[in-house]
Amino acid sequence: MKEMVVPNDTRYLNDVREMVSSVLKSSSLEEKVSNMIILAVDEAIANIMEHATANQIESDIKIELAVKADDEKLVVMIRDSGKRFDPTGMDEVDMKKHLQSGKKHGLGIFLIRQIMDEVIYTYKKDCTNELCMIKYINN
Amino acid sequence: MSNFSINVQQLEGNISKIDIGGYLDAHTFDEFESTLIDLFDEGEYKIIVDMSEVPYISSAGAGVFIWAHSQANNNDGDIVIMKPSANVSEVLELLGLDQVFKIVSNLEAGLKTFA
Numbered sequence: 001m002k003e004m005v006v007p008n009d010t011r012y013l014n015d016v017r018e019m020v021s022s023v024l025k026s027s028s029l030e031e032k033v034s035n036m037i038i039l040a041v042d043e044a045i046a047n048i049m050e051h052a053t054a055n056q057i058e059s060d061i062k063i064e065l066a067v068k069a070d071d072e073k074l075v076v077m078i079r080d081s082g083k084r085f086d087p088t089g090m091d092e093v094d095m096k097k098h099l100q101s102g103k104k105h106g107l108g109i110f111l112i113r114q115i116m117d118e119v120i121y122t123y124k125k126d127c128t129n130e131l132c133m134i135k136y137i138n139n
Numbered sequence: 140m141s142n143f144s145i146n147v148q149q150l151e152g153n154i155s156k157i158d159i160g161g162y163l164d165a166h167t168f169d170e171f172e173s174t175l176i177d178l179f180d181e182g183e184y185k186i187i188v189d190m191s192e193v194p195y196i197s198s199a200g201a202g203v204f205i206w207a208h209s210q211a212n213n214n215d216g217d218i219v220i221m222k223p224s225a226n227v228s229e230v231l232e233l234l235g236l237d238q239v240f241k242i243v244s245n246l247e248a249g250l251k252t253f254a
Contacts, residue, residue: 010166102209
């Protein structure tokens with residue numbers, strides 16, 4: 001398992017991708033699938049950076065990322081101390097309508113749902129958002 | 140830290156070519172968006188985006204393409220994607236954008252889409 005604390009700044013998304021990539025290199029997932037998982041984690045962390053800061057000083061937000069892979073599955077756990085935000089509670093994206101409207105935002109969770117097999121959100125009593133994303137390796 | 144670059148070239152026929160280099164993600168998308176806003180403000184809506192040096196795109200970057208496509212189409216223009224990498228093509232397909240955008244393999248083909 002690898003863990004890192006991600007500063008609440010989009011410039012660190014590159015470090016996030018590199019960390020996930022290093023874990024995936026030791027898994028049996030094909031490169032194409034690995035690239036999509038890296039994207040899903042990037043999207044989840046970027047979502048937190050976009051949504052977590054209301055009424056809080058940006059630097060106070062703590063984002064923790066843990067990635068673990070075994071023969072059966074890859075588990076990504078993301079915890080943050082930002083504003084309560086459940087990405088899994090967002091409506092399904094109607095891509096046709098989205099394209100027609102020319103909207104710039106809102107596709108991150110669409111991609112996460114497309115890529116990962118399970119996406120579970122939990123809000124902890126200590127004011128922590130917890131997002132668990134699982135990809136089954138033989139799926 | 141990866142570098143990100145954007146260059147704009149004016150071609151004949153009121154066509155602009157944007158060359159992007161680097162990762163197009165939640166950190167860099169606004170630079171791409173600003174470039175497009177500047178072109179739109181100048182009435183330039185026929186745009187070819189060379190993606191050959193972009194190894195990665197996230198939804199933030201794709202969102203700018205969706206917005207720009209809508210803006211360009213409303214002004215008799217278009218956004219053409221040129222030479223996307225395999226990884227970028229995968230993301231475009233996942234979002235269904237390969238069915239929406241004209242995707243070309245070279246500049247000549249890009250120019251022909253505006254002929």
